[in-house]
Amino acid sequence: MEFDETQEMLRESVRRFLAERASITGYVRPRLDGDGRTDDVWRGLAELGVCGLLAPESAGGGGLGMVETGIVCEEIGRALYPGPFASSALGAVAAILASGAEERERALLGELASGRRVGAVALHETRSRYDWRAVETRARARNGGGWRLTGVKSPVPDAAVADALVVSADADGVLGLFVVEKENAGIEPLGGLDPTRRLARVTLEDAPARRLGEGKGERDASRAIAATLDRIVVGLVADGLGAAARAFELAAAYAHERRQFGKPIGSFQAVQHVLVDMLQDLELARAATYHALWAADAADDAERHHAAAVAKAFASEAFPRIGANAIQVFAGIGYTWEHDVHLYYKRLLTVQHLCGDEAAHLDELARLVVDRAPPA
Amino acid sequence: MSVPGSEAAEALRRELRAWLEANLEPRFRAVSSALAASADTIEVLREWNRKVADAGWAAISWPAEYGGRDAGVLEQVAWAEEMDRARSPALVNPIGLSNIAPAILAYGTPAQKDRFLQRMRRGDDIWCQGFSEPDAGSDLASLRATALQDGDDFVVNGQKVWNTLGNLADWCELLVRTDPDAPPHKGISCLLVDMRLPGIEVRPIVTITGEAEFFEIFFADVRVPAEALLGPLHQGWRVAMTTLNNERGAVASLHLAVRRKIRDLIERARATPMGGASAADDPVLRRRLAHVYLEGELLRRLSDRALSGIVSQRAGPEGALTKLVWSQTEQHLAEVAAEVAGPEALVGEVARARLASRSYSIAGGTTQVNKNVVAQRVLGLPRSY
Ligand SMILES: Cc1cc2nc3c(=O)[nH]c(=O)nc-3n(C[C@H](O)[C@H](O)[C@H](O)COP(=O)(O)OP(=O)(O)OC[C@H]3O[C@@H](n4cnc5c(N)ncnc54)[C@H](O)[C@@H]3O)c2cc1C
Numbered sequence: 001m002e003f004d005e006t007q008e009m010l011r012e013s014v015r016r017f018l019a020e021r022a023s024i025t026g027y028v029r030p031r032l033d034g035d036g037r038t039d040d041v042w043r044g045l046a047e048l049g050v051c052g053l054l055a056p057e058s059a060g061g062g063g064l065g066m067v068e069t070g071i072v073c074e075e076i077g078r079a080l081y082p083g084p085f086a087s088s089a090l091g092a093v094a095a096i097l098a099s100g101a102e103e104r105e106r107a108l109l110g111e112l113a114s115g116r117r118v119g120a121v122a123l124h125e126t127r128s129r130y131d132w133r134a135v136e137t138r139a140r141a142r143n144g145g146g147w148r149l150t151g152v153k154s155p156v157p158d159a160a161v162a163d164a165l166v167v168s169a170d171a172d173g174v175l176g177l178f179v180v181e182k183e184n185a186g187i188e189p190l191g192g193l194d195p196t197r198r199l200a201r202v203t204l205e206d207a208p209a210r211r212l213g214e215g216k217g218e219r220d221a222s223r224a225i226a227a228t229l230d231r232i233v234v235g236l237v238a239d240g241l242g243a244a245a246r247a248f249e250l251a252a253a254y255a256h257e258r259r260q261f262g263k264p265i266g267s268f269q270a271v272q273h274v275l276v277d278m279l280q281d282l283e284l285a286r287a288a289t290y291h292a293l294w295a296a297d298a299a300d301d302a303e304r305h306h307a308a309a310v311a312k313a314f315a316s317e318a319f320p321r322i323g324a325n326a327i328q329v330f331a332g333i334g335y336t337w338e339h340d341v342h343l344y345y346k347r348l349l350t351v352q353h354l355c356g357d358e359a360a361h362l363d364e365l366a367r368l369v370v371d372r373a374p375p376a
Numbered sequence: 377m378s379v380p381g382s383e384a385a386e387a388l389r390r391e392l393r394a395w396l397e398a399n400l401e402p403r404f405r406a407v408s409s410a411l412a413a414s415a416d417t418i419e420v421l422r423e424w425n426r427k428v429a430d431a432g433w434a435a436i437s438w439p440a441e442y443g444g445r446d447a448g449v450l451e452q453v454a455w456a457e458e459m460d461r462a463r464s465p466a467l468v469n470p471i472g473l474s475n476i477a478p479a480i481l482a483y484g485t486p487a488q489k490d491r492f493l494q495r496m497r498r499g500d501d502i503w504c505q506g507f508s509e510p511d512a513g514s515d516l517a518s519l520r521a522t523a524l525q526d527g528d529d530f531v532v533n534g535q536k537v538w539n540t541l542g543n544l545a546d547w548c549e550l551l552v553r554t555d556p557d558a559p560p561h562k563g564i565s566c567l568l569v570d571m572r573l574p575g576i577e578v579r580p581i582v583t584i585t586g587e588a589e590f591f592e593i594f595f596a597d598v599r600v601p602a603e604a605l606l607g608p609l610h611q612g613w614r615v616a617m618t619t620l621n622n623e624r625g626a627v628a629s630l631h632l633a634v635r636r637k638i639r640d641l642i643e644r645a646r647a648t649p650m651g652g653a654s655a656a657d658d659p660v661l662r663r664r665l666a667h668v669y670l671e672g673e674l675l676r677r678l679s680d681r682a683l684s685g686i687v688s689q690r691a692g693p694e695g696a697l698t699k700l701v702w703s704q705t706e707q708h709l710a711e712v713a714a715e716v717a718g719p720e721a722l723v724g725e726v727a728r729a730r731l732a733s734r735s736y737s738i739a740g741g742t743t744q745v746n747k748n749v750v751a752q753r754v755l756g757l758p759r760s761y
Contacts, residue, residue, distance in 0.1 A: 001680060002688045252755055269760040272751035279750065280697050287677035310673045366666040370656050374639045374669065
């Protein structure tokens with residue numbers, strides 16, 4: 001499976017843009033204490049057309065797919081860019097589309113596509129761990145239209161910089177997806193180990209909301225949520241793939257440069273084999289990720305979901321290992337704040353734990369292929 | 377982004393599927409491969425091989441003049457998928473077809489090609505590889521078996537070891553030292569040796585499974601005619617390396633057999649009683665099964681990417697990693713199969729497969745040596761030894 005020329009050009013232009021405008025030393029590091037707000041670079045990405053890739057043309061978007069979106073995620077992960085692309089241009093847009101809310105939410109879609117507003121997606125709750133079906137947030141219909149939401153969503157990536165939140169809630173026994181405007185939600189940054197990907201807790205107390213796909217989509221939003229999550233999951237894995245590839249490249253380069261005992265450390269077999277293990281993890285993750293991106297656009301629901309579970313189960317297992325091995329190759333300097341390798345490691349830990357870890361996705365795979373006969 | 381495929385491959389797939397449906401009688405499935413065959417059972421396998429070959433379905437990547445179809449890599453993969461789907465037994469010349477024929481095609485004289493290729497394809501001759509020696513394993517270039525020129529003949533002396541199919545082989549691709557004074561890689565030649573020549577003795581080696589899975593071959597003043605030389609004199613190392621490198625088409629379909637075994641294992645787990653339910657319902661085993669299934673899927677995606685890299689001429693590291701991943705997957709599969717079987721893991725086929733799986737990280741180059749090669753060739757790191 002290969003990317004076509006236009007897709008390669010997209011990758012090239014995003015990589016170049018981020019290298020010029022959001023370098024790690026000049027841009028990412030000075031913002032490590034920030035809340036993930038990156039207005040100038042975000043506007044630049046929007047001008048590149050990147051924020052609207054997934055949004056339909058009717059809303060001013062590119063009407064493209066997850067393959068293009070995943071390429072951007074990969075480059076963003078590679079650059080450790082802290083902005084809300086995955087939450088807004090991918091997550092919120094995918095949620096609206098999966099809910100059949102394209103027409104009603106054309107205004108919001110247009111604003112997300114142009115980058116003027118930022119969206120974030122709040123599906124998980126602390127007590128439900130990774131089970132997005134176990135939702136305690138309640139939605140109550142208001143007399144005269146609209147809804148009120150009460151509950152706590154956490155951790156929610158990029159919520160601190162979001163203008164609008166897509167929130168799942170229990171509405172009279174079925175799941176619904178709702179849009180809550182920022183001013184109606186309590187948003188509390190969580191800090192956390194990864195300074196390049198910001199998480200927050202979102203508290204809703206009788207918060208006014210509108211229901212996605214009302215009168216249009218299915219009453220029960222479970223399918224829409226599942227479809228949205230699969231896309232968020234592969235975007236997340238693509239982000240990790242970029243970060244993992246960069247961590248591997250830095251470690252491999254260091255193995256050529258750093259000398260001990262009069263030789264490059266890359267001449268020691270123990271170091272070589274660590275690097276080969278990293279390459280194996282990386283290339284397996286790459287193969288699974290690209291397939292899952294392809295499947296999100298071109299396969300049926302079952303294969304899309306299966307491919308996402310495969311990619312995420314392995315990413316959650318392998319990415320922390322790649323990051324840890326990279327630190328080991330750098331040794332002392334790799335353990336410092338000054339060196340960049342910890343930033344990749346932290347980004348990879350974020351990817352490991354958001355939206356289902358290895359165990360959660362293995363259980364999902366088991367549900368698909370062990371509890372019933374596996375597909376041929 | 378597109379999935380590699382071609383009209384030619386799909387046409388071949390349809391044609392082969394129909395042919396297999398019409399011709400693969402159940403009795404041919406009695407033995408799965410020559411590696412599991414005895415002198416008696418091999419005949420059924422040979423009969424099947426001839427049928428396949430005479431219909432033009434063996435060695436399809438070869439040139440048409442030697443009975444192939446000039447099939448490209450996508451067609452080779454379609455062929456492997458259909459053979460797997462129909463559960464066809466393997467052809468009797470696994471080593472000949474995948475390792476030796478490429479060297480003959482690349483270096484053979486017209487006479488050698490005419491003499492050997494058709495018979496290899498049909499399974500009329502079975503081939504083995506005589507590379508390793510007691511003191512030359514990973515460090516193959518240190519091999520010591522000699523072939524000294526004497527008139528029109530080579531006179532071969534020495535010992536080879538771990539020779540798969542040594543018992544059944546009619547011919548051997550043999551690596552020998554022809555110039556003892558040259559540096560290790562420069563003094564080796566490759567000979568195509570008739571295993572019936574006087575002075576050759578084959579002895580079985582009983583492996584950890586308790587079976588004679590491979591053999592050792594002793595050469596005592598064996599007179600081999602000059603025409604046995606494959607490729608230039610003293611350049612057998614290069615000839616042998618074509619051999620070892622030429623597994624790319626097969627690489628892209630390595631996942632088929634292991635994934636089939638994984639599916640079979642899951643089925644078996646579902647039918648294995650455990651605590652009032654099945655082994656597949658046990659929370660620990662269920663997750664282990666899911667993990668080995670995951671590994672099979674990863675291997676498949678890696679193979680697909682290797683394949684699409686070949687087709688689109690993108691140089692990538694996937695091919696170099698496939699054997700590593702494949703061997704790990706096979707070994708994990710054997711381990712999970714044993715866990716599923718419980719006490720039954722100590723007897724029968726599960727036990728045999730568990731033991732046999734240790735060979736996957738040794739045969740064809742050990743895992744460690746494989747990693748050295750990736751470190752040197754893919755990562756460009758200096759040799760560590
Ligand atoms: C089932 C099976 C079938 C086989 N079939 C054939 C056949 O048909 N024909 C044939 O010629 N051979 C065959 N072989 C032999 C096989 O190719 C060798 O066993 C293999 O190359 C390793 O050589 P060795 O066994 O001498 O191990 P050694 O080379 O002695 O290795 C011993 C240990 O040292 C490690 N080691 C060695 N060198 C290095 C290094 N540079 N760096 C790091 N670690 C190193 C190895 O990884 C291994 O763990 C077969 C082997 C098996 C198991």
